[in-house]
Amino acid sequence: MSELVLYRKYRPQSFADFVGQEHIVKTITNALAMGRVAHAYLFCGPRGVGKTTIARILAKAANCENRKKDDYEPCNKCLACQEINQGKSLDIIEIDAASHTGVDDIRELRDGIRFSPTRLRYKVFIIDEVHQLSKAAFNALLKTLEEPPEYAIFILATTEIHKVQETIISRCQKFDFHRLSMEKIIERLAKIAKSEGVKIEKPALEMVAMNAEGGMRDAESLLGQIMALQDKNITLGEVKEILGTPDIAAAIEMINFLISKDARGAIMFINKLQDDGYDLAQFAKTLINYLRKMMILKIDSDLAKLVAPEMTEEYIKIILEQGQKISFEDLNKLMRLLISAENEIKNAALPQLPLELLVIELLSD
Numbered sequence: 362m363s364e365l366v367l368y369r370k371y372r373p374q375s376f377a378d379f380v381g382q383e384h385i386v387k388t389i390t391n392a393l394a395m396g397r398v399a400h401a402y403l404f405c406g407p408r409g410v411g412k413t414t415i416a417r418i419l420a421k422a423a424n425c426e427n428r429k430k431d432d433y434e435p436c437n438k439c440l441a442c443q444e445i446n447q448g449k450s451l452d453i454i455e456i457d458a459a460s461h462t463g464v465d466d467i468r469e470l471r472d473g474i475r476f477s478p479t480r481l482r483y484k485v486f487i488i489d490e491v492h493q494l495s496k497a498a499f500n501a502l503l504k505t506l507e508e509p510p511e512y513a514i515f516i517l518a519t520t521e522i523h524k525v526q527e528t529i530i531s532r533c534q535k536f537d538f539h540r541l542s543m544e545k546i547i548e549r550l551a552k553i554a555k556s557e558g559v560k561i562e563k564p565a566l567e568m569v570a571m572n573a574e575g576g577m578r579d580a581e582s583l584l585g586q587i588m589a590l591q592d593k594n595i596t597l598g599e600v601k602e603i604l605g606t607p608d609i610a611a612a613i614e615m616i617n618f619l620i621s622k623d624a625r626g627a628i629m630f631i632n633k634l635q636d637d638g639y640d641l642a643q644f645a646k647t648l649i650n651y652l653r654k655m656m657i658l659k660i661d662s663d664l665a666k667l668v669a670p671e672m673t674e675e676y677i678k679i680i681l682e683q684g685q686k687i688s689f690e691d692l693n694k695l696m697r698l699l700i701s702a703e704n705e706i707k708n709a710a711l712p713q714l715p716l717e718l719l720v721i722e723l724l725s726d
Contacts, residue, residue, distance in 0.1 A: 409580075655683060
């Protein structure tokens, strides 16, 4: 049997093990402790930030046979907890709406709701990517949410809340999941690496966390990819070589060339990235994201937690310093040129050419 990937091997099994989303964990655990489990929840936010994990822990806590009054943690020892942990419970139904978009799928779900749980206290329906349901399927789901049986709990998850019907949203307790801070991701990755007997440099961990863009699942997947080297001492250089994507340091260096109006240096840097095998479309995307942070922090540096929760204070300081040297007008122009360049790179005979043209247009004045 193949070994579990890291994000599955280290998936939190209790609220105490879960990293981040403290505002959501506190609300849900308080409700559990008071015996006020809702019949429908809606979890929305970016991918890989814990929506499905929290859903499974909630399903387990609601059905735990040993959970005491005024407590909220599942024991992970009773038969109910073990069945859910092993994915064997017939009363926990997980549906991927991306591949079950039709009304027949929801009607089948509605038919299943008519029957009481086979063994557990609650029958829990977890519907991932719920926004991908068809209109007819949404209407069928709505009818079920309007009059659910007492033993049913619905947990809907989505990365695109704007595509979910208001009538569905209004019948659920809605929770907004946020991207995780860089510090929390690094702390979690360091703990996993230690458990696996692997040493990894802090700058290397920072690069992994940065590339995960606030998603713990992506961070753990990247770490697993790096640890596949079977190297017990992982360096920053090895991480750069494996990921093959420009990190935040590359964005900083490129912006410095543009600030100093060093067209030669910028073009040489772009070609070095190309020669080193980096994806230049991804580099353009990294630059756009970096400059967006710079633009918003120029407006108000206190917005760092909003736009750059995954960044360290050191990186925030660098962005602020660079931002003082670029006007809003130049930032606007640069981002628009980068958006065009990113699209053009994908079809360009020479991937570096759109970025080279950007440099010439920007620095030719």
